[in-house]
Amino acid sequence: MDLASPKPRPTNKVRLQKYLAQCGVGSRRACEQFIAEGRVQVNGHPHTTQGHCIDPDQDQVLFDGHPVRTETLEYYLFNKPRDVLCTCRDPGERRTFRDFVPDPEQRLFPVGRLDRNSEGLLILTNDGQFSHALIHPRHQVPKYYEVWVDARLPEPECRRMIDGIWDEGELLQAAEVALIGRGEHRYGYEITLFSGRNRQIRRMIAALGHEVIALKRVAIGPLTTDGLRVGQWRRLTRREVAMLMAPVQQTGHRTTEAGRSGPETRSPAGRNEEAPNEAVRNNSMGNRDRGTVRRDGGGGRRRTEGERRPRQSAGPSRL
Secondary structure (H helix, E strand, O other), X not given: OOOOOOOOOOOOOEXXXXXXXXXXXXXXXXXXXXXXXXXXXXXXXXXXXOOOEEOOOOOOXXXXXXXXXXXXXXXXXXXXXXXXXXXXXXXXXXXXXXXXXXXXXXXXXXXOOOOOOOEEEEEEEOOHHHHHHHHOHHHOOOEEEEEEEOOOOOHHHHHHHHXXXXXXXXXXXXXXXXXXXXXXXXXXXXXXXXXXXXXXXXXXXXXXXXXXXXXXXXXXXXXXXXXXXXXXXXXXXXXXXXXXXXXXXXXXXXXXXXHHHOOOOOOOOOOXXXXXXXXXXXXXXXXXXXXXXXXXXXXXXXXXXXXXXXXXXXXXXXO
């Protein structure tokens, strides 16, 4: 080895699709599609092949003819009211989430969606990579819903939701179904999902011959609606973003180690293991009945009956 030879200069090179996602153009998968479609240019030349690396300090990147620059990444938690759309713009001029955020012109998009008649937690961001990670079912970031149904669901019907219901060519599955309340001619359930198909819970309940009376997303991973009234928003803290991404990092680590570590041992996705002394809350519907049905094996979230989700520490912002 020639010790006199100069060391290579360090570079800031990054894969093009990753850089586009970091700039908020879209998820990494979407950015790969943009590259394949020829919509991305580097130093005046289109690049349609994957894996090309660029130096953000030296190279000029254009998307649809417009310069791509890194932007400050934003993360908001929004308690969506009913009759509000999860779309950036509505031709019918109906209310959208943009009517509630601090800067309606800021480039934000929802992580997943809630239909017009549903309410509850929605994460808004301009971080495409973060959004893709939270949505992908492989990472098992749990979303919790309080659902009121017009009739009690017998255990076999709950088991069907866990095992999966085919509807419109899609397999719809819940990770957990728990009876948590009852009222006059209606029953309340907490339903946990890892994936989020369009109107998934409503479609599953309809396939069982029942009707959803009300649907509310009450938690995403460790984040809950506590202290956040309907129509309010607040910024997520760095710690909360890291907590949401923890299952994603664990999934990547398990994938890397699987070949030499034997069968994987899953820790419950979304559980706050870094702050065991943080305040906790009871389920907002009270103690659940014993009729809890979970997905068998590693696909479901192993949560004991007494486990509670951590309370948010940051207060809401009012508009």
